[in-house]
Amino acid sequence: MSEQIRIVVAGVERQVDAGTTAADLFADDRDVIAARIDAHLVDLAHELADGDQIEPVAIGSDEGRAILRHSTAHVMAQAVQELFPDAKLGIGPPVENGFYYDFDVPEPFHPDDVKQIDRRMQRIIKEGQAFVRRPVTDDAAAEELADEPYKLELIGLKGNAAEAAEGASAEVGGEELTIYDNVRRGGEVAWKDLCRGPHLPSTRHIPAFKLMRVAGAYWRGDENNKQLQRIYGTAWESKDAQKEYLDRLAEAERRDHRKLGAELDLFSFPEEIGSGLAVFHPKGGVVRKTMEDYSRRRHEEAGYEFVFSPHITKSALFETSGHLEWYADGMFPAMHLDAEYNQDGTVRKPGQDYYLKPMNCPMHNLIYKARGRSYRELPLRLFEFGSVYRYEKSGTVHGLTRVRGFTQDDSHIYCTPDQLQDELAGLLDFVLGLLRDYGLTDFEAELSTRPDKFVGDIEDWNTAEAALEEALKRAEIPYRIGHGEGTFYAPKIDVHVKDAIGRSWQLSTLQVDFQLPVRFDLEYQGADGERHRPYMIHRALFGSIERFFGILTEHYAGAFPPWLAPVQVIGIPITDEHVPYLEDVASRLRSQGIRVEVDAGDDRMQKKIRTAQKQKVPYMLLAGDEDRAKNAVSFRYRDGSQNNGVPIDDAVFEIVSAVEQRIQV
RNA sequence: GCCGGCGUGGCGCAAUUGGCAGCGCACUCGACUUGUAAUCGAGCGGUUAGGGGUUCGAGUCCCCUCGCCGGCUCCA
Numbered sequence: 001m002s003e004q005i006r007i008v009v010a011g012v013e014r015q016v017d018a019g020t021t022a023a024d025l026f027a028d029d030r031d032v033i034a035a036r037i038d039a040h041l042v043d044l045a046h047e048l049a050d051g052d053q054i055e056p057v058a059i060g061s062d063e064g065r066a067i068l069r070h071s072t073a074h075v076m077a078q079a080v081q082e083l084f085p086d087a088k089l090g091i092g093p094p095v096e097n098g099f100y101y102d103f104d105v106p107e108p109f110h111p112d113d114v115k116q117i118d119r120r121m122q123r124i125i126k127e128g129q130a131f132v133r134r135p136v137t138d139d140a141a142a143e144e145l146a147d148e149p150y151k152l153e154l155i156g157l158k159g160n161a162a163e164a165a166e167g168a169s170a171e172v173g174g175e176e177l178t179i180y181d182n183v184r185r186g187g188e189v190a191w192k193d194l195c196r197g198p199h200l201p202s203t204r205h206i207p208a209f210k211l212m213r214v215a216g217a218y219w220r221g222d223e224n225n226k227q228l229q230r231i232y233g234t235a236w237e238s239k240d241a242q243k244e245y246l247d248r249l250a251e252a253e254r255r256d257h258r259k260l261g262a263e264l265d266l267f268s269f270p271e272e273i274g275s276g277l278a279v280f281h282p283k284g285g286v287v288r289k290t291m292e293d294y295s296r297r298r299h300e301e302a303g304y305e306f307v308f309s310p311h312i313t314k315s316a317l318f319e320t321s322g323h324l325e326w327y328a329d330g331m332f333p334a335m336h337l338d339a340e341y342n343q344d345g346t347v348r349k350p351g352q353d354y355y356l357k358p359m360n361c362p363m364h365n366l367i368y369k370a371r372g373r374s375y376r377e378l379p380l381r382l383f384e385f386g387s388v389y390r391y392e393k394s395g396t397v398h399g400l401t402r403v404r405g406f407t408q409d410d411s412h413i414y415c416t417p418d419q420l421q422d423e424l425a426g427l428l429d430f431v432l433g434l435l436r437d438y439g440l441t442d443f444e445a446e447l448s449t450r451p452d453k454f455v456g457d458i459e460d461w462n463t464a465e466a467a468l469e470e471a472l473k474r475a476e477i478p479y480r481i482g483h484g485e486g487t488f489y490a491p492k493i494d495v496h497v498k499d500a501i502g503r504s505w506q507l508s509t510l511q512v513d514f515q516l517p518v519r520f521d522l523e524y525q526g527a528d529g530e531r532h533r534p535y536m537i538h539r540a541l542f543g544s545i546e547r548f549f550g551i552l553t554e555h556y557a558g559a560f561p562p563w564l565a566p567v568q569v570i571g572i573p574i575t576d577e578h579v580p581y582l583e584d585v586a587s588r589l590r591s592q593g594i595r596v597e598v599d600a601g602d603d604r605m606q607k608k609i610r611t612a613q614k615q616k617v618p619y620m621l622l623a624g625d626e627d628r629a630k631n632a633v634s635f636r637y638r639d640g641s642q643n644n645g646v647p648i649d650d651a652v653f654e655i656v657s658a659v660e661q662r663i664q665v
Numbered sequence: 666g667c668c669g670g671c672g673u674g675g676c677g678c679a680a681u682u683g684g685c686a687g688c689g690c691a692c693u694c695g696a697c698u699u700g701u702a703a704u705c706g707a708g709c710g711g712u713u714a715g716g717g718g719u720u721c722g723a724g725u726c727c728c729c730u731c732g733c734c735g736g737c738u739c740c741a
Contacts, residue, residue: 100736108669215736216668223738227668230736262676271714271732327741359741393666393739402740487741511741538741575698602697603704610702624700636701644700 069094079120098234131199276397276404283566309363360386379415400550442498445479464512489515571598574624
C-alpha cells in the first residue's frame with residue numbers, strides 16, 4: 001500500500017496517494033488548467049504535499065486567463081524564434097485582454113511577418129506541446145541562456161523584479177528560477193524560456209488567440225534603452241469569448257470620435273494649421289457652445305466670477321510660476337521680440353521673450369494680486385474658459401483627447417485655511433453634479449498624496465490630504481489612494497468616469513496648491529489685521545473642453561441627447577407639397593429655442609429619413625396629407641420607432657421638455 | 666521624441682511585373698411627387714500630401730519634409 005497524504009480540495013478534505021498531482025484531481029474538468037495551493041498558482045503537473053489546500057483554477061477566471069495568455073505568449077515567442085533565429089527574447093507577460101512579447105530582432109517585424117507567425121503558432125498549438133517546469137540554479141540558467149542577453153539581465157535582477165520592468169515578474173518573480181520546456185509528444189524539447197509560470201498543461205489548451213499589432217517598445221520601459229519589437233496578441237478561453245472581445249473593439253472603433261467627427265461634420269484638424277490643432281465646424285460648434293453655455297450658467301449659480309486673460313505673456317510670469325523651470329520642454333518655444341542690434345551684431349536693446357501660455361493659473365494669480373484682498377472676499381472663485389498651448393511630443397497627439405491647443409474650464413479658488421474643507425467638499429459635489437448633467441454617472445476617484453520629492457511644508461500637505469479625503473467621503477463615491485502619486489507641489493483628486501461601453505477616462509482634477517501662493521506672494525488681510533497666505537485650489541472639470549467633447553462623442557456614439565444635438569429636429573415632408581406645413585411647425589419649435597431644420601431637398605422621403613438617421617438627429621417629424629388634416633405630425637425616433645398623428649402642441653411639448661430636462665432619447 | 670505601417674477628388678475605396686488615374690457616396694443640374702433607412706438620368710470634381718531623384722515612362726522604385734494610424738516614452 002502506497003503512502004497517503006491528507007489534502008483539502010476546494011474545501012473538502014481528502015486522502016490521496018503520495019505523488020498525486022493537481023491534474024489527477026481535476027482530470028474530468030477540462031476547464032481547469034492550473035491550481036492554487038494556498039496563495040500560489042501552480043501547474044496541474046504539480047505534485048501535492050501533505051496538508052496542501054488546493055483550489056482549481058478555471059481557464060475562464062481572471063487567473064486562468066492570465067495563465068492562458070502567458071502560455072500563448074510563449075507559443076508566440078517559440079514561433080518567432082523558429083522563423084527568426086536571430087530574435088532575442090525580452091519579456092512576455094499577460095496584460096489586460098491579452099499578452100505581448102518583446103523581441104530584439106535585426107529587422108523590425110513587418111505586418112506580413114505577423115501572419116506568418118500566426119500560422120506557425122497554429123502549428124505549435126496543434127502539436128500539443130507540453131509546458132514542463134524545471135527549477136534551475138542561477139548559474140545553470142545563466143549558462144543555458146547565454147544567448148539571451150535580456151534574460152541574463154533579468155536573472156541578475158532577480159528579487160527586484162518590480163524594479164526590473166513592469167511585466168518582468170512573470171519571468172523571474174518566483175522564489176527560485178525556473179525554466180519551462182516546451183516538450184513535443186516524442187519527448188523532444190522544442191523550445192524553452194525562463195519563466196516563473198505556471199502554464200497550461202499543453203499548447204492544445206489554447207482555444208482562441210489572435211495577434212493584434214506590432215509596435216516598438218523600450219527595453220524595461222526606459223526611453224534611454226534600446227527599442228525592442230513588441231507583438232501584442234489576445235487569447236481567450238473560447239472562440240465565443242474572443243469574438244465578444246473583438247466585437248467590443250469594433251464597437252469602440254465605431255464610436256471613435258475622430259471618425260464621428262468627420263461623419264457628423266463636427267470638427268477637423270486641417271493640415272495647414274498643424275498637428276494637434278482642431279477647428280470646430282458649425283455642427284460641432286453648436287454642441288460645444290451648448291456645453292459651455294450650460295457650464296457657465298452653473299458656475300454663475302455656484303458663485304464663480306468670470307475672468308479673461310491673454311494667450312501670450314512675457315517670460316517673467318512663467319519664471320515666477322516655475323513653469324519655465326519645470327515644464328519648458330512642454331511649452332511652445334519663445335517668441336523673441338523687440339531686440340535691436342548694432343551693425344556689428346552686438347545687442348543695442350535685448351528684447352523680450354514671449355510665450356504662449358500652457359496654464360492659466362499665473363494669470364489668475366495676477367488678478368488676485370491686482371489689489372489688496374480681505375478675508376471677507378474669500379473664498380474668491382475665478383473662472384475662465386482659458387485656451388492654453390502645450391507642445392505635446394509629435395507621437396502623442398491623438399484626436400481631440402491629446403492636442404496642442406485646447407481650452408480648459410479652469411478655475412482657481414483662493415480661500416483661508418478654515419474654509420478649505422468646506423470649499424473642497426462643495427467643489428467635489430459641484431463637479432460630480434455637473435458631470436451627471438452631461439450624462440456621466442459612473443465615477444471613481446483617486447487621491448494622490450505627497451511624493452518623495454515635494455516642495456512646501458509637510459503640515460500643509462497633511463492638512464490638504466486630510467481635507468481632500470474628507471471631501472471624498474462626503475461625496476460618497478468610491479476612491480482609492482495613490483500614495484506618493486501627487487505632483488511635487490500639490491496633492492490632488494482625480495475623478496475617473498466610465499463611459500457607456502465601460503471605458504474609464506480621467507476627467508476632473510482638484511489640486512490644493514501651496515507652492516504658487518508663495519511664489520506669487522499672495523496675501524489677504526485677516527480679521528486680526530495681519531497678512532495671511534491663502535490656500536489655492538486648482539480645479540478643472542472637463543479638463544480640456546476638446547477632450548471632454550471627444551469623450552462625450554464616444555460616450556453617446558455621436559447620438560447626443562436632444563439638448564446637445566447639433567440638429568434637434570428635422571422635418572421630413574412626404575411630398576414637396578407638405579413643406580410649408582412643416583415650416584410652420586418648425587417655426588413654432590424655433591420660437592421655443594429648438595434647433596430645427598426642414599429637409600426641402602428633392603430627395604425622396606425614404607432617402608431623407610436615411611440621411612437624418614445617419615446624422616443621428618433625435619427627432620424626425622414627418623408630415624403628409626393625413627397629418628396635415630389632423631393638425632398633427634408623425635415622429636420617427638433614432639431607434640426607428642414611430643409615433644404617428646401627434647397633435648402639434650403635444651409634439652412641441654414633448655421635444656421642448658426633453659431638451660429642458662436634458663434627457664437622452 | 667522613438668519603432669513600425671500608411672498618405673489616390675469632400676468621404677470610403679480600386680488601379681497586373683513601372684505603361685491612358687477609375688468606382689461608390691456626397692455635391693450640381695434635370696425628370697419624378699412617393700407614409701418611415703438609398704428613384705432615375707446627366708454633370709462637376711484629382712499636379713495621386715509636398716519637394717527632389719531613378720527611368721523612354723512613376724500613384725507604383727529611392728531620398729527628404731509634412732501629416733495620419735498603432736504602440737513605446739511623456740502628459741504641469
